[in-house]
Amino acid sequence: MRRPENSPRRTTVRAAALVASAAMVVVGIQSGSASAGNERSSASAVTMSAGQHAAAVKDAQASAPATADALGLGGKEKLVVRDVIKDANGTVHTRYERTYAGLPVLGGDLVVHEKKDGARSTTKATKARIAVASTTAELPAASAKKSALKAAEAEKTGKAEAGKEPRKVIWAADGKPTLAWETVVTGLQHDGTPSELHVVTDAKSGAKLYQFEAIRTGTGTGDYNGTVTLGTSPGGSGYTMTDSGRGGHKTYDLNGGTSGTGTLFTDADDVWGGGRQSAGVDAHYGAAETWDYYKNVHGRTGIRGDGAAAYSRAHYGNAYVNAFWSDSCFCMTYGDGEGNSNPLTSIDVAGHEMTHGVTSNTAGLNYSGESGGLNEATSDIFGTSVEFYANNSADPGDYLIGEKIDINGDGTPLRYMDKPSKDGASWDYWSTGMNGIDVHYSSGPANHFFFLLSEGSGARTVNGVSYNSPTYDGSTITGIGRGKAEKIWFRALSTYMTSTTKYAGARTATLNAAADLYGSSSTEYQTVNAAWKAINVN
Known part of the structure; x- marks a missing residue:
């Protein structure tokens, strides 16, 4: 957002009220x-x-x-x-x-x-009828990549790189179908959010036809959910945030990292809350509410409708004031907010951001x-x-x-x-x-x-x-x-x-x-x- 049951479901009593927010x-x-x-x-x-x-x-x-x-x-x-x-x-x-x-x-x-x-x-x-005169590109892929990197520069994308070679496509979203290159430039947006900028370039003239940012973001600080019910599973010497009743949705602690999955949240007695767990509880709860809403109201089981769960990652980066959905990882990610004191983990974040996944699918x-x-x-x-x-x-x-x-x-x-x-x-x-x-x-x-x-x-x-x-x-x-x-x-x-x-x-x-x-x-x-x-x- 921008400014102007193989295992039982257990009730989690929080020592303190849960932190939440709307990303939205x-x-x-x-x-x-x-x-x-x-x-x-x-x-x-x-x-x-x-x-x-x-x-x-x-x-x-x-x-x-x-x-x-x-x-x-x-x-x-x-x-x-x-x-x-x-x-x-x-x-x-x-x-x-x-x-x-x-x-x-x-x-x-x-x-x-x-x-x-x-x-x-x-x-x-x-x-439009889909047809092009030739599927041989006059513009080399390297030139398309160079143009895409310039587009990322204009967006002030940090650490921009186009690691994957551009793919040849037919662009038909507006006007006459055109042979084109699609380049994905990765990096960081100005606030630290990962960037996956897709740039579509005419394979003949080199003109930019379209661009869009694939990472959907939202921003928030905090709200309180109170005592909530979580889907967890036995694991290791205790329990893990693995919701087997909802496709096996897992919630991880990135511990300030910006890649990978981090560590799966675990607890010895299945009574969660306090410290780093609080953000994990909020994220896990928000994902469950979103899953239940789509299933019980619209008959859609999971974001793709195929019963597969996404996953959640809490504690992203350092003082990151945002949350985002990514199709590429099929996951939700939450920052900890200003001063790492207000994790952006709530029902609103899950509902808004995970819906970007539903829309994509x-x-x-x-x-x-x-x-x-x-x-x-x-x-x-x-x-x-x-x-x-x-x-x-x-x-x-x-x-x-x-x-x-x-x-x-x-x-x-x-x-x-x-x-x-x-x-x-x-x-x-x-x-x-x-x-x-x-x-x-x-x-x-x-x-x-x-x-x-x-x-x-x-x-x-x-x-x-x-x-x-x-x-x-x-x-x-x-x-x-x-x-x-x-x-x-x-x-x-x-x-x-x-x-x-x-x-x-x-x-x-x-x-x-x-x-x-x-x-x-x-x-x-x-x-x-x-x-x-x-x-x-x-």
Whole structure:
């Protein structure tokens, strides 16, 4: 974020309160109607075990050549299955990456929606036909690497290096498909966060086509969770922070290091807390709450939906005031804050940052422009949702992002979902000029949409916090409730959004999701439509 059970689950009694923080081309719409109070469960995704998910992916990959033919893809194109979602009504949504002549197609992802009767429709990241005149690069890889290092220099990346050779790709995320080089430059961002800067360079002209930072970050200080329940396992002479009930999630102590996994947290009597353990308990608890939220609310077992756990690392670096998610290690990492006295380990951090992992493994929203704003908003939306889900009396759910951080020094939160512009930088409404601003601020309209959809417009109080949400068109919105809004956004993300989805595409995706869940004549569908109009997306 930026400024303006093979083993029992055991209750952990803390000697002191826990430290925490906040980091913080579409298908036709299904017809039908449903009452405002009844969800259309036949169109909801069914929960699959890890084995069932793996089998579904394997089956889909086996039929991928036939699917490519049915979609009319060119002879040089192939489909690679990334995810499969099955609905209770028999509809199957299969998400694919594309290759061309063996090269990855960035921005070529698509989702095939196949009903039980065989009827198909497709959501594509690009409408363009994938083809290039030649796959022979005129620009040498060394030149692409040099350009990428210059891009990293412009970002003030410390210790920048491009250890891996650039890979040849087809860039198709905007405009005409282009042969390109993708270079990953590693190093350190200005605050000590690791950097994985991806730079896409035209393989003919040498022009930079795109760049994005793969490490998703968040910032916070502290909140208190109180007594919590942890999933631990017997190990060595005592117990370890290994949650076998949640995919085997492990939490490690980096002890000030900045690489590797460090040492797995252990305890002799399984009563954790105090000293270095406190940050580990917070991180382990936050990961568990996030796992449970996605499984129990959305039927998704693990960040990838395959039952595999990520892992957590506490005590990163020296006085590191941040926390981050990394796809490359599939892990969450937490610093200890100013003076190494306020570890950035909380429900909010886990919910926001781990959602970046969920987004990477579903829509894969590009982390730039409008797509990047939607990516950040998705993490705010589900970070908030995890906070409500945890129902921790020490930190009641709210629509204030980073309210416990006091990063501004005056007690104000980092971001506001009811009126984003109150932070001094975020935008309340969509406009054409938004594409070039920081993704933490272009997330504002989507956060605003979610608040309006959940709670409605005007003044209200939720869990003791007062809000007053305006609308672009002066309309009055009556919310449908956060629970329904969460399910609509998640279905849109996992089923209808792609890497290139912008605000207009997010509107269509959420309308599709609302129609699936509640019917296109329902109050929920109409409210989704009204909430988008209320932030100037029509």
